[in-house]
Amino acid sequence: MPDLPQLLLFIAAGWLLNLTPGPDVLYIVTNTLRSGVRAGIVAALGIVNGCFVHVFAAAIGVSALLATSAMAFTVLKWVGAAYLLWMGVRLLFSKASPLDLHAGPAEPDLWRVYYRGFLTNVLNPKVALFFLAFVPQFIAPDASNKALAFLWLGLIFNINSLPINFGYAWLAAWAARRVHAVQRAMHWMDRAAGLLFVGFGLKLAMTDNPAP
Template sequence: MWGMEHLGLFILAGWLLNLTPGPDVLYIVSNALRSGARAGVVAAFGITAGCFVHIFAAALGVGALLATSATAFTALKWLGAGYLLYVGTRLLLSRAPSAMHLEAAPEDSTGAAALKDIFLRGFWTNVLNPKVALFFLAFVPQFIAHDADNKTLAFVLLGVLFNLNAIPINLGYAFLAAWAAKRMDAVQRGMHWLDRVAGALFVGFGVKLALTEAP
């Protein structure tokens, strides 16, 4: 159908891949734990928006450029690594939340400006990671029929399907983390240290990306 094949396997593989913890899942969970379900949902949609950029860029050949040009890959790699280090450092240096903030977070009282910031950070965390572009370039073509009339259209449709299938899983992480934060006093009391742990992990992801060699 429309140049696509093995859709059932494609959907199942996508779900399994999205269940695997990584920078995206960490970003969603850390925001949901700290500021409630609404913040986690906004983080999830920021990441989803970033994935759409990679899907359409790969369909237009930008992904192929990253796969074949060491210069292009390195430039985006350092931008992505720098941004992950920036996000991690912000979390590491964040101040301990007040008792009032801890009480407000489970009620999803995060303001519009803060939610916009959460969305944009999720968006750029994803867009500036060249490994996401290479993932789509390596994974999606396996499910495009060899005799497809329009392989670019098939690529876009599969990429969009993958991204839409990821939304329930990402939202599930957000709601589960927010549910846990509401019911676990230890989580709320340790929110400051959770920020530290999340910050250290983001720094680790940034260092790992910086050390990644061009394909």
């Protein structure tokens, strides 16, 4: 484990990174606006658990393989891009349903919300490469067990991301309760989110393979 100043720096850097909007934040906010804060929290849990897969993979060397093997990176990149594009197209062509402002948010399928958030991160090789690039900077060169140190830091990073992700869910729920225009235009927001997911998918598809 790093010393206390390094650990505090690691936590602060993690919070700043998690505050940056991206596919994770978009997924949390979209589900919160559609189905309430509970769906947003479940979406956040799915996303964080997807990150745990990459933390464990990096600790045992799978992420190193992604960083050095063009074939492995390309396969996961295209699978992840296809998944993001599928989510985007599904939102773009979703049917608009009448929304009763007095009835509250629609009852969500929480399991579906969870596993889609989980897959959003598991199928994105850029998440694996992020952990591989970011976490080792805070591991002492003379650490006796670097894999264990990596796991601990990954655990800390993911747990510390929860307040940020939950905060996005609560903020979106607060906005939805107070801005009726947001609720009346949910199907347009679905389409905007769909365009963004398509954009994220295309961006991932065009990501260069890591240099060997």
